[in-house]
Amino acid sequence: MGFEAEDHYARLAATYNGNWSHSPDYVAWMSGQVCDRLQIRPGDRVVDVGAGTGLFLSMLGGAVTADNPVVCVDPSRPMLDQLPDDPRLAPLQATAEQVASREVRLPYEQIDAVLIKEAIHHVADVPATVRGLADLLAPGGRFLVVTLPPLLEYPLFEAALERFAKRQPEPEGIAEDMADAGLRTDLSYAEFPVRVEREHYLGLVGRQWMSVLSTFSESEIADGLEEIRRRHPEDVLEFTDRFALVFGTKPGG
C-alpha cells in the first residue's frame, strides 16, 4: 500500500517511541489532554486513526477491554508492528481515507470515539475524510483531532519551519469540516513547555524525526543542523509545544 511518508515511517518505526522516552511527563500530559476530551466509558467502541505505535494509548485505562478493543488504524505495517502485544488493541492496516470511504471496514458498525493524533496532515482530502469518519459516529459520539498548527515555535532551521507551515492543514479548517459534517465543534489549544538538551534535539533533527524533515536531502539537513547550532548556542533548548485540539460531538445519544 503506497501512502505519503511511507518510507519515513518505515525508517522511523523502531525508534519512534524512543524519541519521547526522555519525556514521560509529555506523554502523560498529552494522554491527559486526549482522555479529558474523549471521555471513554466502559464498552465504548474507539478508533485511533494514524495510531502509529500506540504510544499515547496508555491513557485508556480500564475503559477498554479485549471485548471492545481500540481499533488502531495505520497504513504503515512497520509502525503497527511496534504496537504493544495487548488484546485491547486491534491493529488494522489502512489509511484514514480508506476507513472513511468504507473501502476498508471497521469491526464496528458504529463508533463512540475517534482520535486522529498528529496524522491529519498526511490525509489527502481532509473534508471528505472528516465527513466519512463523522458519519461512522453513533449519536453522542466524540471526534478528536490533535494537530500541530502550521506556525511552530520549534528551534528548527528556517526552511523546515516554512515547508512545515505550507503542508500543515489549518485547525480552523478542520473545525469547519467537522461542523459541515453535523458535529458540535470546539477548537482549543494546549501548550506544553519543553526543555530538551540541545544535543538530543540535534540528534532528532539529524535522524529526520518529523516527516517534513524527510523531504530534505542529507546535505540540506547538515546545513540545517549548522543553522540551529549557530542560532542556539545554549546547552538546553526551551520552547513551547503548542497543539490544536479540534473536538466534535455528534448530537443525540
Ligand SMILES: C[S@@+](CC[C@H](N)C(=O)[O-])C[C@H]1O[C@@H](n2cnc3c(N)ncnc32)[C@H](O)[C@@H]1O
Ligand atoms: C506522527 S505519526 C503519529 C502516530 C500516533 N498517532 C502518535 O501520536 O504517536 C503519523 C502516523 O500517521 C500514519 N499515516 C500516514 N498516512 C496516513 C493516512 N493517510 N491515514 C492514516 N494514517 C496515516 C503514519 O503511518 C504514522 O504512523
